[in-house]
Amino acid sequence: MSALPLPEQFRIFAQGAARDGATTYDVICRGMADDPDMLALIAEAPLRQRRPNLLLAAVHFLLLAGARHPLAAYYDTVQSIAGGPPGAPGGDLVAEFKDFCLTHRAELLALIAVRSTQTNEIGRCTALLPALNVIAAGDPEGQPLSLLDLGTSAGLNLLFDSYGYTYRQRTDGAVLPAGRPDAKVHLECTVRGLLGDLPPLSLPPIARRMGIDATPIDPTSDDGAHWLLACLWPDNLDRFTRLHEALAVARTTSTPPEVYRGDIVDELPAVVERIAPSSPLVVFHSWVAAYLSPERQRELVDTVRELARGRTLHYLYAESPVETPGLPTPPSPSPRPTSHLATALVHLPADGSPPVRLADMHHHGNWLQWWATAPDPTVRPGEPEPAPRPR
Ligand SMILES: C[S@@+](CC[C@H](N)C(=O)[O-])C[C@H]1O[C@@H](n2cnc3c(N)ncnc32)[C@H](O)[C@@H]1O
Known part of the structure; x- marks a missing residue:
């Protein structure tokens, strides 16, 4: 819950949207900030649910679910699903938004009362793929790996091996394809540094796919899929299309993840117990630990380390170091100043050796700077160092 008054929340949200080039939400939120009817509508929601992003997601959700209203013409995302033309129709967006809200007042309040905004960013698989290769190597x-994704949301990152990938070297545009060549979902990642710095990028065999989430989303239900899509912003068609395609993969996959509802720290031991101790396990999380207090982050790490005593367990995470002081993230070799969105990819190996900062990455996986050299599986301990890989 934000302590700020609602008009202030709308104005701050509008500024953020403007910074990100999200014109639709910028215009809407500036219009809502001083509108007494709209402020009165939101004031009917439970106190902790009175947030601009929940109202925006609820409106987007109803439009994606098929509500007919002139407002739909302003949402590129809704148009892309309905087959209509993208681009603003040139009317009064704020007036249409308000009319939609007042027309659908009861449905909106019912959604706002119980939902929370939620994302599942499959772009992060561009970091997961090389990290799993390091572990498998x-x-x-x-042996096939068992995967356990903490804060899995809709479990879409557990299907990383259903996607196609293109890694593009920033300096000269050289590309490295990976993943499934026939994939319906394709992820692009700019590599800072050299493509040759990346580990091999094959698809490691997977024995089990499991996840835990406080509010898991069922990607195979219309409700779940529409809510996840609705939490994206309507101007960002690329991100929306990618998620839409990933949801289609999740609907038809022959390897659906097993997802458990609960707290990631409390439920972790019981879920790990379900996985055969002989199967090498990778426990991972991305942009989840920031939701925990630093103390709870430390409890999470202690719990994982305790579980790793009794089995082969690798721990992997992609989190913002600024947001996760309770995680054992080694410092970045990069001299760049870090923002709260800067994300570190960290591996705690199963043999108990110290954490390795594998990479720095964009929070949605748009770029990757790989730091750690992957072990070469063809070299056995005691053999001489291999010659440097071609770059
Ligand atoms: C920002 S989303 C990230 C989802 C996914 N890991 C990804 O990278 O796209 C955070 C997810 O963590 C879940 N979550 C946050 N705190 C949690 C907790 N203490 N226990 C279980 N799930 C939690 C939320 O429900 C949400 O699905």
């Missing part, structure tokens, strides 16, 4: 027996 370290297992001389090449």
Whole structure:
């Protein structure tokens, strides 16, 4: 819950949207900030749910679910699903938004009362893929990995091996394709540094896919899919289209993840117990620990370390170091100043050796700077160092 008065919340939200080039929400939120009818509508919601992003997501949700209203013409995302032309129709967006809200007042309040905004960013799989390759390469027996995604949302990142990837070297545009060449979902990632710095990018065999989330989303239901899509912003068609395609993959996959509802710290031991101890396990999370207090972050790490005593367990996370002081993130080799969105990809190996900062990455996986050299699986301990890989 924000302590700020609602008009202030709308104005701050508008500024953020303007900074991100999200014109639709910028205009709407500036219009809502001083509108007494709209402020009165939101004031009917439970106190902790009175937030601009929840109202915006609820409106977007009803439009995606098929509500007919002139407002739909202003949402590129809704137009893309309905097959209409993108681009603003040139009327009064704020007036249409307000009319929609007052017309659908009861449905909106019902949604706002119980929902929370939620995302599942499959772009982060551009970091997960090389990290899992590092882990798989370290297992001389090449056993299939079991995956456990903490804060899995709709479990879409557990389907990383259903997607296609293009890694593009920033300096000269050289590309490295990976993943499934026939994939319906394609992820692009700019590589800072050299493509040759990345580990091999094959698809490691996966034994089990599991997740835990406080409010898991069922990607196979219309309600779940529409809510997840509705929490994206209507101007960002690329991100929306990618998620839409990933949801289609989740609907038809032959390997749906097993997802458990609960708190990631409290439920972790019981869920790990369901996984055969002989199966090498990767416990990972991305942009989840920031929701925990630093103390709870430390409890999470302690719980993982305790579980790692009894089995082969790798711990991997992609989190903002600024937001997660309770995680054992090594400092970045980069001299750049870090923002709260800057994200570190960290691996705590199963053998108990110290954490490795594998990479720095964009919070949605748009770019990756790989730091750690991958172990070469063809070299056995005691053999001489391999010659540097071609770059
Ligand atoms: C920003 S989303 C990230 C989802 C996904 N990991 C990704 O990278 O796209 C955060 C997710 O963590 C979940 N979450 C936050 N705190 C949690 C907790 N203490 N226990 C379980 N799930 C939690 C939320 O429900 C939400 O699905």
